Structures are given as C-alpha cells and as structure tokens.
Amino acid sequence: MRAELLDHLALIVQEEATDSAAPKTKISVLRKVTEEQAAAIQAAVKDLYFFTSGEDLYNCYQANMVELLDSVMEFAQLHFSNRQKMSDLLDEMSFSFSRLLLNLLAMFRSFLDHGSAALTRRFGIDSPEFRAWQAAQSAEYDGYVSYRFFSNLRNYAQHVGMPPLHFSVDQSTEREGIRIGLDFYRDELLSNYSKWSRHAREDLINGADKVFLLPLLDEWSHCFHRLVRSIQSIRSDAVMASVEKILSVRTEFKVGLGGSIAMMPEPKISEAGQLNLGIRYLPEHKAQEIAQGTFLNALKDY
Template structure:
C-alpha cells in the first residue's frame, strides 16, 4: 500500500557509475501536497502552451531556411550551362507549400489548444475567457494576416495549396559588381477568391490585393500576432502563475548545490518487510520557476 505522505527530493547522478541517488529533504503534509500539485499542474500547462507557440516559430523559421537554401541552389544552377529548369522551381514550390501547411496547422493548433485550456481552467462565462476571446477578436479585426491566414488554413485543408507560385529572378548589380537573386512565394488573390467562397471579412482584403502578392511579409505579421496572443495569456494567469512560482522557489530555497534535479515524490509503496519498494516522482522545473519570477516581477 502507498504511504499517505509525499516528499521533496533531489536526484544525484554519479558520473562514473551512472547510478542515481535520491535524497529526501522535506516531507509534505496532505494540504501542502495538494498545493504543490496545483502549482506543478499550472507550470505544466504553461509549458505545453509555450511548446505549441515554439512549434509556430519553428515552422516559420523552417520555411525561411528552406527558402534560403533553395535560393542558394537556384543561384548556383543559374550560373551553370543548363540553368534553372522548370523541375527545379516545381521542387521548390512543393517544399514551400509543405512548410506553409505545417505553419498554418501549428498556428491553428496553438489557438485551439489555448482556447480549450482557458475554457477548462476558468469556464466559458468567466471574465478571463471573455478577455481571451476579446483578444482574438482584436487580432482578427486589426490584422489582415490574422484574418487571411485564419481562413487560408480552411482553404488549404479543403480546396488547394496556399502558395500559388514561387518566382525566381536575377539581376545584375553594377555597383557591387555581382548578380543578385530573389526567390518569392506568392498568393494569387483572383484564384483564391474564385476557388473559395468562405473568406468572410478577408474577402474584402483579398479584393484590394494585386493579383500576385508576397507571402513572407504576411507570415511575419501573423507570427507577431500569435506571439502577442501568447503574451496576453500569460498576463491572464499572471497572479496565479507568480504565486505558484514564488511558493516553489521559497520551498526549495535551501538548495544551494547545482547539477541535480529536484522532484516531488509520492505514492511510496513498501515491501512486506517495511522496506521501500517503489514510488512515483514528478519533476520540479526550477529553471522555469526562475524565468517566471524574473519575467513577472512588477
């Protein structure tokens, strides 16, 4: 049977043997355990949300990296005897659309996850959830990229690829005495409007765009909106988040050593002779605690 108590502990790994030693340093009562569990739940929820935000930024960077690599490849081919072929551009077109689809999907996942998390945490009728919905509405109303990409994801899921074309151009720079190249993925406003009828308010934005308009500036604008939403969510849970981080920091302040992990240990199971058989443990992210305390100080 598990014992009805829990402890804070540190894990120390012997570099020579690879064995890990656990050292218990503070016992927790039932009330204190519940407080700790709530605090760790909050940090884990924040971590999950921030990872999804990181996915968005990673997918943005991957698209930029692929474009950079493709531009270098096409530039080299443009200097060769055969030059840049249609097959080369077609390959880049597929890569760019793949990266863009990943980006759109990660944006939608982040927003939907955050919506669900705040709904579960505070309730649909709560002030916090209404404020979050208000922030989404603000982004939708003030940011063309947000309105457009919000609908573009549905277009890409049900109708066609988001990027209509990828253009590669070269020009002679007589000042610097070199050839400069440009690789530009674009949207086609006429095609988007023709193939999809559910653009909502973004329809009027698309009607104002030239037939071909560049994708990358809007990519950066959308990422800025997503990061703004992430910061807004942190503000919504600021007090609760700070209180949780402060409590954990205070409870572990006696630890001065480095290079060990701190864990919450509970569910102790004993052998028939009373010796310890096994237990469960939960990581305590002290690095995240310090980051929260630094970022949320008033």
C-alpha cells in the same frame, strides 16, 4: 485506482566528472511529508502546465516559421549549386513551400483553439479572462490585413486544398544574387474559394493582382506574438500561486540551495533486487522563469 503518492522529498546532486571517473549522482532522501503537503506540491507542479502548454505551442509555431523561411534559403543555395535540374527543383520546392505553409497555418489554428479551450475549462466561457482573449483576437483581425488573410487561408486549406502558393526566380545581371518571389494570385484565390469573410474578400478585391507572401508573414508574425503575450499574461497570473508554492519548498522544508529537489514515493526494492525510486523533479527553474516573467519579457517589443 488511486495514483501512487509522492510523499518523500529528495535532494539530487550531480558531482562533476574527473579525469578518471564519470560524474556521479548523489540522492539524499530528506524527509517524508504529510499527505496534505505532498498533494499541495504535486497540484502546484501540475498547475504549471497551464502556462507551459501555451509556451510549447508558441515554440511549435516558431519552429514551423523558421522551417519555412529556411526552405527559401535552401532553394537559393540549390539554385546556385546546380545540383538538380531546374524543373525538378521547381517541382520539389513548390510542394515544400506549400506543405510548410500548410503546417504553419495548422499550428496557428491549434494555438488559438487550445488557448480558447484552456481558458474556458479554467475560467468559464463568460469569464473576464476568456472575454479578454476574444477581444485580443478581434483586435488583430480588425486591425491587420495579414491576420484576416491567413485566418481565411487556413479555412481555404481546410476546405479546398493546399495553399496555392506560386514562386518565381529573378536573376538579374545588374545585381548580385537572385530574388525569390513567393506569392498568391488574387483571382485564383477568389475563384477557388467562395467563403472568404467579407473583410478579407474586400482586402483581396481592393489589392494587387499578386499577394506577396513574405511581407504578410512578417506582419502576421507580429500579430501572433501579441496574441501570445496576451494569453500567456493571463496564464501567468493564474499559476502564480503555484509558482510561489514550488519556489517556497526549499524554505518551508529547510533545504539548502545546492542540487535539485525531487519528490518520490516510499523507496521500494523489487523482486529482482532493484531499487525503484520513481523520482519526479520539482520544476524550480521553470517556476523561477515564470516568476521573473522571462517568457513575457521576450515579447515586450511586439
């Protein structure tokens, strides 16, 4: 069944509220466009998802990272407040830390897999774009212990179980506050999982008895941000023609600068007497952000 054609341009303006009245939304149907014009605009809008889907996955990863780090602060606050028995608190936070780390590992794997799938669908597996993405991942894997560790830890979690994260509390009379240790035991990791990659296994064998989480998280986060910058640069270049199409609509159809542009089908009145508009806004703001490189500029220091 053919999708309903959005063949009308509309200008939507929301008036400011006054002391005596709520804000009003004014919708002006500007004109009907041809089927070819409508299809071109709708295709450009759909194409922006190629970029924004990567941005959404980045935001999910970041939210998981923030939640994990916030949980450490929460533990410190609960410890000082003595609102729970220490044994109960330790059991609760041990589970919480492992769960949040598992979520972070899964989100990172999703980011890599979705990125590879998106580039393969759009450009092909033998394309320069996909090869550049693979090279970027290889550079991080070859260059950073943290990247190798977390890549393998994700496989550990998939095949063995929850990440075996241990934590300790050091409260000294010689300094204010407490020190929270989050770490893995090297021998436990190696004995529980036999499929560490060769380089990751060497990292563990040649390293300390304890693998401290927070310093590795910091380095790994930098690796992640470089990968985000790499793939989003590819995505940005790919959608730039669609960005320009969306940003040209006002000029092409002589629409002023005020309000928001939307597309809609032929307005219809239902049997109940209600007007069905089916409005879909043009993502002008997002297109402008992509054109200006707002997201990529935020990653330039990594």
